[in-house]
Amino acid sequence: xxxxxxxxxxxxxxxxxxxxxxxxxxxxxxxxxxxxxxxxxxxxxxxxxxxxxxxxxxxxxxxxxxxxxxxxxxxxxxxxxxxxxxxxxxxxxxxxxxxxxxxxxxxxxxxxxxxxxxxxxx
Numbered sequence: 001x002x003x004x005x006x007x008x009x010x011x012x013x014x015x016x017x018x019x020x021x022x023x024x025x026x027x028x029x030x031x032x033x034x035x036x037x038x039x040x041x042x043x044x045x046x047x048x049x050x051x052x053x054x055x056x057x058x059x060x061x062x063x064x065x066x067x068x069x070x071x072x073x074x075x076x077x078x079x080x081x082x083x084x085x086x087x088x089x090x091x092x093x094x095x096x097x098x099x100x101x102x103x104x105x106x107x108x109x110x111x112x113x114x115x116x117x118x119x120x121x122x
Contacts (some may be wrong), residue, residue: 002026002111004097009116016120017085022097022113024078034101034109036073036080040093040118047096051082055101064090087120094118 003025012018020038028034037052051071053059059071070083080097097113 002028004099004111004113006095006097006113006116009095009118011119011121012087013122014088014120016087017083018087018118019084020082020095020097020116020118022080024099024111026078028078028099030101031078032075034099036071037098037100038071038080038082039096039098040091041096041115042093050095053080084118087118089120092118092120 004022005025006020006022008018008020010018033055035052035054038050039047040050041047049062050065051059051061051069053071053073061069068084068086071080072083073080080099082095084091094115094117096115099111101109
């Protein structure tokens with residue numbers, strides 16, 4: 001029932017910056033307990049994790065984006081962001097956001113965004 005709406009994708013030149021946003025279409029109960037992540041996928045390849053920000057603890061990034069991408073969240077707005085800087089052509093992909101909460105032994109809640117295209121090209 002909950003939908004994640006992504007925005008911010010587009011065409012940028014190498015070295016440029018872009019900020020992706022992912023907002024839940026409605027309030028999520030105990031939103032602060034969800035782990036949020038960004039994934040990306042190119043045609044014919046598996047979806048890969050780019051960055052993750054848990055409800056508590058440290059953020060994590062794929063080696064390929066460390067130092068260039070920053071993930072952040074705003075629990076009051078039910079939103080996760082991905083700030084991308086120093087973009088490279090290799091960053092070209094469809095980017096998906098993901099919200100996840102696992103209640104061990106009971107249930108897992110997971111939501112995916114529709115995907116937004118990021119193209120880095122001169």
